[in-house]
Amino acid sequence: MNAPASVPRQRKPDWIRVKAPVSEGYHNTRKLMRSLGLATVCEEAACPNIGECWTKKHATVMILGDTCTRACAFCNVKTGMPRAVDPLEPEHVAVAAAELGLEHIVVTSVDRDDLPDGGASQFVKVIQALRRNTPNTTIEILTPDFRNKHEAAVSAIVEAGPDVYNHNLETVPRLYPTIRPGARYYASLRLLESVKRQAPHIFTKSGVMVGLGEQRLEVHQVMDDMRSAGVDFLTMGQYLQPTPRHAKVEEFVSPQAFDAYAAIARAKGFLLVAASPLTRSSYHAGDDFKKMQANRTAQLERIRA
Numbered sequence: 001m002n003a004p005a006s007v008p009r010q011r012k013p014d015w016i017r018v019k020a021p022v023s024e025g026y027h028n029t030r031k032l033m034r035s036l037g038l039a040t041v042c043e044e045a046a047c048p049n050i051g052e053c054w055t056k057k058h059a060t061v062m063i064l065g066d067t068c069t070r071a072c073a074f075c076n077v078k079t080g081m082p083r084a085v086d087p088l089e090p091e092h093v094a095v096a097a098a099e100l101g102l103e104h105i106v107v108t109s110v111d112r113d114d115l116p117d118g119g120a121s122q123f124v125k126v127i128q129a130l131r132r133n134t135p136n137t138t139i140e141i142l143t144p145d146f147r148n149k150h151e152a153a154v155s156a157i158v159e160a161g162p163d164v165y166n167h168n169l170e171t172v173p174r175l176y177p178t179i180r181p182g183a184r185y186y187a188s189l190r191l192l193e194s195v196k197r198q199a200p201h202i203f204t205k206s207g208v209m210v211g212l213g214e215q216r217l218e219v220h221q222v223m224d225d226m227r228s229a230g231v232d233f234l235t236m237g238q239y240l241q242p243t244p245r246h247a248k249v250e251e252f253v254s255p256q257a258f259d260a261y262a263a264i265a266r267a268k269g270f271l272l273v274a275a276s277p278l279t280r281s282s283y284h285a286g287d288d289f290k291k292m293q294a295n296r297t298a299q300l301e302r303i304r305a
């Protein structure tokens with residue numbers, strides 16, 4: 001980053017501090033997830049926004065269990081040999097969406113490199129269960145990279161018809177060997193491109209974390225790469241080290257630097273940009289979905305005029 005805020009490494013600046021989750025809404029959301037045996041990325045990733053989101057009953061469900069087959073240096077989700085896929089999970093996700101009264105749901109998963117389809121068929125079943133049970137809920141999925149099988153996985157999932165398809169690039173390509181060692185930057189880009197090619201009407205979304213030691217121009221290049229893959233929505237947030245075992249925070253990027261990134265990203269043509277220290281892929285996802293729809297409508301009207 002070329003213009004870092006002068007904040008000592010590892011000490012959280014004021015703009016990162018969040019309130020502890022204590023509200024009744026938070027506890028009710030937690031109780032519901034436990035009763036349905038559902039995992040959430042909000043808890044597993046130790047998301048700083050959990051107090052705010054769960055108070056509003058916004059939770060991001062994590063399907064395919066709570067154990068990931070990868071071990072990325074930034075991620076708090078536990079690693080190991082996952083349990084068998086739960087056949088009741090799709091219905092339980094639909095029950096959670098109905099009980100929470102969700103207008104928009106975000107569904108993500110752990111990486112399941114152990115499964116022949118990488119878990120794609122479970123995403124399909126969850127989308128189908130949601131369409132059956134809560135037809136007015138819009139659906140956003142945040143998938144893994146489906147290593148070596150993304151074409152088939154993407155075909156099956158876009159056929160099921162989510163409203164938004166998100167896959168995060170997470171960081172700049174130079175940092176992949178240390179931060180995301182099990183993944184390939186260009187494979188992730190090709191996945192995003194494949195979604196847009198197969199289903200141009202589905203909004204595509206991708207995100208990066210900053211503060212891992214990336215340079216400003218490297219981030220601009222990632223934006224260009226995303227645009228060339230047709231990505232509609234960019235999210236950018238501050239990386240936070242979940243435990244001392246995880247990658248260190250190299251820099252706390254100031255809110256002003258996030259604003260500068262957002263301005264550049266808008267100039268590069270994203271339909272929507274969310275960039276702030278506490279932005280996460282699913283933060284305010286429902287409101288952002290409505291903004292994306294409005295922006296696309298306005299864009300099409302401009303083209304027709």
Ligand code: SF4
Pocket residue numbers: 041042043047048049050051053054058059060280281282283284
């Ligand atoms: S930002 Fe996303 S992951 Fe974090 S608490 Fe909110 S819904 Fe959950």
